[in-house]
Amino acid sequence: MIPSPSNRPQPEPENPGSGPREGHHPLMELRGWLARKHVPEHRHSLWYYFGGLTLFLLALMVASGLLLTLYYEPSAAPAVTSDGTPLAAARVLKGLDWGEHHYVAGDVIALPLNARTGEIIVPAGMKGAVETVKDGITGGVIRPSAAWVSVEGTIMRDVEFGPLVRSVHVYSANLLIATLLIHMFSAFFLRAYRRPRGLMWVTGFILLGLILGFAFTGYLLPWNTLAYFATRIGVSLPESSMPGIGPAAANALRGGTDVGDATLTRMYSAHVVALPMAAILFVILHLLFLQIFGLSIPIGARRRGGRGLAASLGGIAAAVLIAWPIAMGTFDPLAPPVLAAFVVLPVVIAYLLSGMAAPAVESPDGTSLGSIPFYSNFIYRDLLCWLVAFGIIVTLAIAVPWRGQNPGSMPVDLTRPLATPPGIHPEWYFMFAFQLLRAVPGTLAVICLILLGAGILAVPLLDRRAARGERSTAMTVLGIAVAVGLAGLTVWGYLSLATG
Amino acid sequence: MTAENPDTPDAPRRNAITILLWSALATIAAPVVYVAGRFIRPPAGGPATAVAGTEAELGATPAHILKVGSADAIVMRDPKGALYALNLRCTHAGCNVHWNPANGGFACPCHGGRFDRNGQVVKGPPRMPLRRMTVTLDNGVVIVSDKPSAE
Ligand code: HEM
Ligand code: FES
Numbered sequence: 001m002i003p004s005p006s007n008r009p010q011p012e013p014e015n016p017g018s019g020p021r022e023g024h025h026p027l028m029e030l031r032g033w034l035a036r037k038h039v040p041e042h043r044h045s046l047w048y049y050f051g052g053l054t055l056f057l058l059a060l061m062v063a064s065g066l067l068l069t070l071y072y073e074p075s076a077a078p079a080v081t082s083d084g085t086p087l088a089a090a091r092v093l094k095g096l097d098w099g100e101h102h103y104v105a106g107d108v109i110a111l112p113l114n115a116r117t118g119e120i121i122v123p124a125g126m127k128g129a130v131e132t133v134k135d136g137i138t139g140g141v142i143r144p145s146a147a148w149v150s151v152e153g154t155i156m157r158d159v160e161f162g163p164l165v166r167s168v169h170v171y172s173a174n175l176l177i178a179t180l181l182i183h184m185f186s187a188f189f190l191r192a193y194r195r196p197r198g199l200m201w202v203t204g205f206i207l208l209g210l211i212l213g214f215a216f217t218g219y220l221l222p223w224n225t226l227a228y229f230a231t232r233i234g235v236s237l238p239e240s241s242m243p244g245i246g247p248a249a250a251n252a253l254r255g256g257t258d259v260g261d262a263t264l265t266r267m268y269s270a271h272v273v274a275l276p277m278a279a280i281l282f283v284i285l286h287l288l289f290l291q292i293f294g295l296s297i298p299i300g301a302r303r304r305g306g307r308g309l310a311a312s313l314g315g316i317a318a319a320v321l322i323a324w325p326i327a328m329g330t331f332d333p334l335a336p337p338v339l340a341a342f343v344v345l346p347v348v349i350a351y352l353l354s355g356m357a358a359p360a361v362e363s364p365d366g367t368s369l370g371s372i373p374f375y376s377n378f379i380y381r382d383l384l385c386w387l388v389a390f391g392i393i394v395t396l397a398i399a400v401p402w403r404g405q406n407p408g409s410m411p412v413d414l415t416r417p418l419a420t421p422p423g424i425h426p427e428w429y430f431m432f433a434f435q436l437l438r439a440v441p442g443t444l445a446v447i448c449l450i451l452l453g454a455g456i457l458a459v460p461l462l463d464r465r466a467a468r469g470e471r472s473t474a475m476t477v478l479g480i481a482v483a484v485g486l487a488g489l490t491v492w493g494y495l496s497l498a499t500g
Numbered sequence: 501m502t503a504e505n506p507d508t509p510d511a512p513r514r515n516a517i518t519i520l521l522w523s524a525l526a527t528i529a530a531p532v533v534y535v536a537g538r539f540i541r542p543p544a545g546g547p548a549t550a551v552a553g554t555e556a557e558l559g560a561t562p563a564h565i566l567k568v569g570s571a572d573a574i575v576m577r578d579p580k581g582a583l584y585a586l587n588l589r590c591t592h593a594g595c596n597v598h599w600n601p602a603n604g605g606f607a608c609p610c611h612g613g614r615f616d617r618n619g620q621v622v623k624g625p626p627r628m629p630l631r632r633m634t635v636t637l638d639n640g641v642v643i644v645s646d647k648p649s650a651e
Contacts, residue, residue, distance in 0.1 A: 383521055387525075
């Protein structure tokens with residue numbers, strides 16, 4: 001059995017099997033281990049649930065992603081029908097029902113192309129309701145790729161529950177990144193990274209990088225103009241700002257000097273092979289270290305105290321006020337409730353953080369604290385969190401299925417001039433970098449990002465006092481500065497979008 | 501629920517929570533499995549069709565092989581002169597049978613199956629006749645579709 005310091009001595013359970021005994025199956029030891037494993041309980045125990053929540057969301061991503069791979073085709077080649085007829089992009093002009101589907105004005109769909117006339121072949125039921133999409137510059141038809149058709153056609157229209165599975169994948173990705181950030185910031189403010197848990201911090205940081213990698217590579221896969229230009233912007237960040245290795249790294253990421261079919265192949269390979277393998281490896285390491293070291297007890301943690309609960313609920317309400325309109329596609333940063341939420345959220349966060357940073361009032365080793373059994377008290381609360389998260393995701397996925405086609409986004413045809421969608425901007429978790437790039441010269445932006453990453457990675461080394469059981473005010477200030485800086489850049493990014 | 505009394509005092513409540521949580525999980529697992537099952541089922545495409553040519557082109561003794569969707573088909577004429585089409589996929593294990601004009605039958609290269617020109621089994625191991633496909637005439641144009649033929 002791996003020893004774990006957080007396994008506080010407990011009276012041996014009545015049930016035998018906690019030690020190796022004659023005639024007992026070795027697996028019985030597992031039961032003893034499970035019975036002995038305890039989780040510390042104190043005022044900040046709430047944060048212990050975010051790691052498990054992240055784990056659950058990761059599992060949900062893997063499951064929904066696995067389903068999506070059944071139909072997704074990672075090919076930028078022009079799509080054809082089963083009998084070889086080329087397809088072309090068509091725009092729906094007015095709402096109509098055709099086959100089993102409802103189409104709304106503005107939908108872009110793929111219809112067979114009459115190669116002689118250069119126009120789409122309009123099915124009888126669609127006469128007068130669709131037009132061929134021409135690119136604005138050469139007037140040529142746009143031929144969507146197999147990748148685009150597999151997403152917008154096969155998954156979104158042909159397969160049963162396709163939009164649901166896609167929405168679950170997208171929404172759990174967003175929630176995953178949110179819980180990951182909460183998990184990381186709480187580990188930071190509770191000084192959970194201090195000796196001996198430095199490796200938990202490092203493996204966790206690598207996981208953050210891998211998850212952002214999933215988000216970046218996955219974004220290209222629908223192969224529409226939004227995806228295309230997002231990738232071009234993202235990859236050009238190192239390219240244009242880091243002399244020497246920047247362009248080489250950018251070319252390696254793209255498989256060429258510009259985003260093209262090789263890029264799609266690479267991003268797909270990373271998204272479904274390399275990143276999952278690495279993520280699983282680092283999750284295993286992260287959890288292995290957790291098992292070895294146990295959960296840390298925050299320095300000077302007090303036993304109970306519910307003052308954070310009201311603040312947390314306020315924070316959740318504010319977050320919903322911001323997230324809901326984004327999900328509905330009606331986000332307006334200048335709308336009064338959203339502005340109010342933008343004000344309330346940082347206050348709540350600062351309040352919660354100040355609670356974590358409160359002065360020590362009890363023995364630093366936490367000996368006067370209680371603990372709860374991992375099984376079943378803690379695991380049941382964990383499960384409850386998972387159920388709530390699952391409920392939120394499925395409700396969102398059913399009520400507001402992710403459509404993925406932001407206005408202005410078109411299928412990419414690499415043989416045609418491409419128009420950048422108006423108002424293009426990244427998802428919220430990359431907004432800080434986007435805004436940073438807009439606000440300062442590229443080289444400076446890259447230096448800031450590298451320093452940020454290196455600084456986060458080095459936190460266990462930077463904070464010498466935590467190892468001695470002391471809380472350093474400098475680290476708290478630094479942490480709050482980073483959190484406020486990132487949040488500020490994000491809000492600034494959304495505000496400048498709204499004001500143009 | 502604290503460490504001091506982890507087990508006995510609130511055992512009934514714990515049992516109730518256990519049952520509640522497991523039933524919640526089962527309630528959720530069922531629709532998840534259902535949705536995944538439906539999602540995995542490939543979408544039903546419409547029946548594939550292909551043009552074999554005009555009646556005149558096919559002539560009096562056609563043995564015209566063509567692709568219909570993913571299937572390989574052969575168009576033939578029965579003694580009364582009516583056109584019919586067979587799926588060349590052997591009903592034993594799926595090899596494509598060869599048309600042998602010399603003896604007017606089909607031979608399977610894989611396990612020696614033989615079929616007559618109507619697709620009936622002449623020699624094992626296949627047990628089922630070759631599948632018939634639907635032939636329709638549209639102004640003298642012969643169209644084969646992978647809908648199973650009525651006869
Ligand atoms: C896919 C990403 C991740 C998963 C699945 C994950 C999972 C977990 C789990 C299940 C725990 C135990 C429960 C808890 O304390 O919440 C944990 C603890 C921890 N994680 Fe993560 N984690 C991830 C990312 C990160 C990141 C990005 C960091 C920081 C850079 C991090 C740092 C830590 C630390 C320091 C602990 C120990 C907490 C303590 O002792 O109080 N993890 N993680
Ligand atoms: S597959 Fe034709 S005889 Fe076996």
